Amino acid sequence: MTAATLTAPAISVDGIAHSYGDVTVLTDVTLDVARGCIVALLGANGAGKTTLIRILSTLLKPDAGTATIDGHDVTSSPADVRAAISLTGQFAAVDELLTGRENLVLVGRLRHVADANSTADALLARFSLVDAASRRVSTYSGGMRRRLDIAMSLIGDPSIVFLDEPTTGLDPQARQEVWSMVKELAAGGTTVLLTTQYLDEAEALADRIAILHGGRIIVDGTLAELKRLLPPATVEYVERQPTLEEIYLAVVGGASAARDRTLTAAEGRES
Template sequence: MTTTTREPAIRVRAVTKSYQDLHVLRGVDFDVAPGSIFALLGSNGAGKTTLVRILSTLLRANTGTATVHGFDVASAPGDVRRSISLTGQFAAVDEVLTGRENLVLVAKLRHLRNPGAVADDMLARFSLTDAGNRRAGTYSGGMRRRLDIAMSLVGNPPVVFLDEPTTGLDPQARIEVWQTVKRLAKDGTTILLTTQYLDEAEQLADRIAILHQGVIIQNGTLAELKQLLPSAEVEYVAKQPTLEDVFLALVGDTADGAAMPAGGESR
């Protein structure tokens, strides 16, 4: 993951949003470096989704400014939309179509040349080639989410918004999505991730901003945020396996796209 002195991929300054007497955002400021993962951490109702909708031009702020990939979200919404992809809290795939057909459809909507080749490339990129000709409705939650992210990345947008990407997923599916997000950032994509899961932000983010009651109350690296609390007393104990270690040891680390028994469908 790269962080440089270039202009921020996302810049937010004094953004507010209210609905009559309900003040959802009360002056939000932050920058996101190109090619980094920025986690916006907060509880339900903190304003995370509202902010993402503003940055993706689906909603207008009351006051303040925001730029994405160098374009102002208010004055150049078309340029912003061409520079981003948005993946919401729930996978937006057509379950009647196959995985490949979903990708071909998106490629055609984006007016890309050779949509079949584009679809095949995305299936390979997201380890879905073996499942490409199966109906998306037979996919597990992790596979469906990977397909959803693949669809949003058709055309290689430089900035990606992931709004609560692992909501409702089982532990193994969450890990698969985390691996996908890390690969995207490694390839240079800028990612703004909203989550209410502390471990998700800890696993993925280069920087973490905590949004509370409509304002950013802290913004820093994981190490910087940990320094806000006093050091714990050190005790030397034998390392115990984590729940994740136990879970993966019991179920194995098999890919969702693996062949299934005849007549079986992954759920």
């Protein structure tokens, strides 16, 4: 990778347009994503978020405009683009008949990784799936499947990861696990472009936020920059009540801690 490539945006989109027959979804999308950055793409259902991800991952050709990934044009150099990226869709793309480890080894071999078995073991440890490695994925919870799905997407060390609504359908605890993994990816230098409908998710994860509306990116900036678009805040004193999500996580965490203390005491009596 040249010095010019390192300083250029990891993802560069200029004037992308796409229609499905008479239905225009994207009209003039322009967006740059810096390297090692998490960018959240917000938009309502049907705004075109998934369409844009499909174009950037070479699964769909744009009607107009250009897009480059790691300096490679998505239309003229699709093989180079695919070698640089990984895509995790809205639903976990795992084989339920295989074990977690077998899923990872299979993808490793398909991507011609030198030692697929060692790679699988390392990812199982990284994503806290060692204890479930030999179980069929059909027995996994939704959060475990999503963790395995993201682990599979990292085989081959892609520099750019697309996450299309990665926490859809997950419970609060599983969402927190995915959030931690996304932050870890970016901390390791991976560029992440994620689509989401959850505003709290964008606020918790993103370095920059882009809003897709009417076929265009109408806002692109940091959370602080977006807040400055509104009138200055007024100071009000209110009693803050915990959210239901905070209550859930506190109760579940407390129950888990109590169970661990009971097991420890039981083990002490047996010894």
